[in-house]
Amino acid sequence: MLIQIILVIGVIAVGIFFTRPTGSDSHLALRRLFLGFFVFVAILSIIFPTWLTWFANLIGVGRGADLLLYALVLAFLVFVSTTYRRNVQINRRITQLARQITLAKAAIDDVEAGEDNQKKSDG
Numbered sequence: 001m002l003i004q005i006i007l008v009i010g011v012i013a014v015g016i017f018f019t020r021p022t023g024s025d026s027h028l029a030l031r032r033l034f035l036g037f038f039v040f041v042a043i044l045s046i047i048f049p050t051w052l053t054w055f056a057n058l059i060g061v062g063r064g065a066d067l068l069l070y071a072l073v074l075a076f077l078v079f080v081s082t083t084y085r086r087n088v089q090i091n092r093r094i095t096q097l098a099r100q101i102t103l104a105k106a107a108i109d110d111v112e113a114g115e116d117n118q119k120k121s122d123g
Contacts (some may be wrong), residue, residue: 012039015036015038019035021031052065052067
């Protein structure tokens, strides 16, 4: 019974932590909905462990623990996929910014070189 209370509190704490806005969340509402559903199902599974086994048997999986493992593997693959895509986008943006900075610096250097040449010809 004590472990159930600890686990429920932990799931709620993690749910609250992950639904806090970070300032750049474009899909925050969708993430909150999925996380709220996850927290709800996790709490039900902790309080009523036989429920997960019943549901697993209903969809053709032998044990609730196996169903949980399959769901976690699927969630991990989704996480890896979205993280990879996000990293590719970030790397492309960094490359674009580096190019813009290089071109801006080259333009500034050209202007400064032209001013130096003008001073030399005037002097």
